Amino acid sequence: MNNAQPLIQGKNLSLHFGERQILDKVSINLHAGEIVTLIGPNGAGKTSLVRVVLGLQAASGGTLIRTPGLNIGYMPQKLHIEPSLPLTVERFLQLALGYHLRRGGKRRHEREAIVESLALTGIEHLLKSPMHTLSGGETQRVLLARALLRNPSLLVLDEPVQGVDVAGQSKLYQLIADIRDQRGCGVLMVSHDLHLVMAATDTVICLNQHVCCHGHPSSVTEDPAYLELFGQTAHAGIAVYTHHHDHDHNMHGDVEHADAHAPHSAHHHCGDHDHA
Amino acid sequence: MPDFIWYALLAGCGVALMTGPLGSFAVWRRMAYFGDTLAHSALTGVAFGLILSVNVNLAVTLFCLLLALLLVVLQNNRTIATDTLLGILSHSMLALGLVVVSVFADGWIDLYGFLFGDLLATTASDLISIAITAAIVLPLMIWLWRPLIAITVHEELAQVEGIRVAWVRTTLMLMMALVIAVAMKVVGVLLITALLIIPAAASRRLVKTPEQMAVGASLIGMLAIAGGLLVSFYWDTPAGPSAVLCASLGFALSLVKKPAI
Numbered sequence: 001m002n003n004a005q006p007l008i009q010g011k012n013l014s015l016h017f018g019e020r021q022i023l024d025k026v027s028i029n030l031h032a033g034e035i036v037t038l039i040g041p042n043g044a045g046k047t048s049l050v051r052v053v054l055g056l057q058a059a060s061g062g063t064l065i066r067t068p069g070l071n072i073g074y075m076p077q078k079l080h081i082e083p084s085l086p087l088t089v090e091r092f093l094q095l096a097l098g099y100h101l102r103r104g105g106k107r108r109h110e111r112e113a114i115v116e117s118l119a120l121t122g123i124e125h126l127l128k129s130p131m132h133t134l135s136g137g138e139t140q141r142v143l144l145a146r147a148l149l150r151n152p153s154l155l156v157l158d159e160p161v162q163g164v165d166v167a168g169q170s171k172l173y174q175l176i177a178d179i180r181d182q183r184g185c186g187v188l189m190v191s192h193d194l195h196l197v198m199a200a201t202d203t204v205i206c207l208n209q210h211v212c213c214h215g216h217p218s219s220v221t222e223d224p225a226y227l228e229l230f231g232q233t234a235h236a237g238i239a240v241y242t243h244h245h246d247h248d249h250n251m252h253g254d255v256e257h258a259d260a261h262a263p264h265s266a267h268h269h270c271g272d273h274d275h276a
Numbered sequence: 277m278p279d280f281i282w283y284a285l286l287a288g289c290g291v292a293l294m295t296g297p298l299g300s301f302a303v304w305r306r307m308a309y310f311g312d313t314l315a316h317s318a319l320t321g322v323a324f325g326l327i328l329s330v331n332v333n334l335a336v337t338l339f340c341l342l343l344a345l346l347l348v349v350l351q352n353n354r355t356i357a358t359d360t361l362l363g364i365l366s367h368s369m370l371a372l373g374l375v376v377v378s379v380f381a382d383g384w385i386d387l388y389g390f391l392f393g394d395l396l397a398t399t400a401s402d403l404i405s406i407a408i409t410a411a412i413v414l415p416l417m418i419w420l421w422r423p424l425i426a427i428t429v430h431e432e433l434a435q436v437e438g439i440r441v442a443w444v445r446t447t448l449m450l451m452m453a454l455v456i457a458v459a460m461k462v463v464g465v466l467l468i469t470a471l472l473i474i475p476a477a478a479s480r481r482l483v484k485t486p487e488q489m490a491v492g493a494s495l496i497g498m499l500a501i502a503g504g505l506l507v508s509f510y511w512d513t514p515a516g517p518s519a520v521l522c523a524s525l526g527f528a529l530s531l532v533k534k535p536a537i
Contacts, residue, residue: 051432054432054436055435055436056432056435056436072436072437074432074433074436074437076430076432076433079429079430079433081429082303082304082306084303084304084477084480085304085428085429085486086480086483086484086485086486086488086489086535086536086537087429087485087486088484088485088537091485091486092429095422095425095426095429096437130537150437156436
């Protein structure tokens with residue numbers, strides 16, 4: 001699948017503010033149908049790299065090639081809606097759907113799309129809720145719903161499960177992986193929680209201003225640079241799931257799970273994170 | 277009722293029509309200080325207009341527009357917190373205006389009128405400049421409504437989704453500057469922000485959508501102007517401040533109601 005032109009091709013991207021080096025010769029490729037996860041300690045430049053990829057921040061050096069006309073669904077790390085702005089979830093999602101006046105039939109279609117994306121992220125019941133009353137986890141789900149609503153060819157998710165309850169986290173990662181499978185879009189994710197995200201990733205980029213190591217999750221977690229960066233955590237808590245790319249899909253495009261548990265996992269995991 | 281009341285009512289309602297939606301954005305985007313800064317600097321614009329003997333309305337408008345652009349630039353390079361920056365500029369501009377006026381234009385202008393407005397002295401040419409401003413601002417507002425809401429919700433999200441955020445934001449600032457330049461006539465430089473903020477805040481609890489809030493703010497603004505003129509007519513109070521008080525009363529009454537959402 002990696003023979004095609006990548007959606008995103010970044011070479012030797014550097015970024016500095018004054019004296020402060022944020023990114024140092026970071027290269028990143030992302031293909032359609034691929035999930036790339038950025039991990040790294042605080043201040044490693046994960047969000048900065050995302051901003052550069054999105055075009056929100058110009059790189060100080062290096063080249064970035066994006067597929068022309070790339071439709072991006074972006075999920076920012078935080079969203080704060082002023083309580084003074086009367087905005088329901090429905091209306092918030094409408095904002096993602098083009099910026100022209102919409103009429104009649106198209107409007108009905110639009111409503112269906114909104115309800116559908118809310119159902120995907122498990123929050124249909126919030127359709128009429130005011131945005132400023134949502135909890136952190138609910139807001140994350142609404143943001144994900146919004147990113148999906150644009151039917152993007154690239155999903156960019158900055159800490160997508162932040163604030164989501166533990167049970168919901170693995171479900172959301174699973175959802176992201178399923179969406180990738182069904183729609184064939186590329187996914188760029190930033191994450192802190194190592195063990196859950198590993199299961200849902202094709203390529204991990206371990207960032208600490210420069211790329212410490214990158215590759216398949218199972219190889220990255222054995223890389224000395226990774227172990228140095230995440231040392232104790234890596235040993236104590238990370239379950240490296242066996243990661244199959246040769247999963248099957250059923251008639252509906254859902255992934256058929258094979259049964260596999262990480263042999264040395266210190267945690268008990270509800271649900272099955274084999275695929276993804 | 278005499279003619280000048282009708283002139284005043286028309287002028288006030290014309291301004292309130294624009295301050296409704298713009299004031300809503302001022303509330304949503306926390307731009308009250310921004311409005312203050314522009315309004316306070318209008319007095320400096322007046323003074324320069326007199327010194328250079330150009331049309332005062334034109335001088336004020338240009339000065340406000342220039343300052344709005346300056347503020348956009350300053351806000352982009354964040355070396356200093358925005359509210360601090362605006363606090364400094366706002367009061368420096370007011371002080372500068374007062375000094376320049378007293379040195380160069382003492383006796384030429386009615387300082388009291390500029391500070392608190394002289395709605396009852398509205399002339400036909402004032403009405404024309406308000407009408408022209410409305411003809412520019414209202415269609416622009418409707419045209420840019422969706423992008424404006426989108427950048428108010430989340431600027432970076434809007435930018436990723438293809439909105440030209442810098443352009444939309446600058447246009448909003450310039451519209452604000454235009455409206456402030458004409459609203460000065462109605463309530464004076466010290467009370468313009470009240471006309472932006474109070475009707476919008478009063479409207480908030482009564483509505484369910486941003487559009488309703490903007491329209492509601494316009495209606496409440498118009499009612500406040502009408503109320504202010506009545507009070508002014510019967511009890512001989514200054515019209516602008518009376519209108520502001522009416523708006524405040526409206527806000528106080530709105531507190532009784534539970535928010536619609």
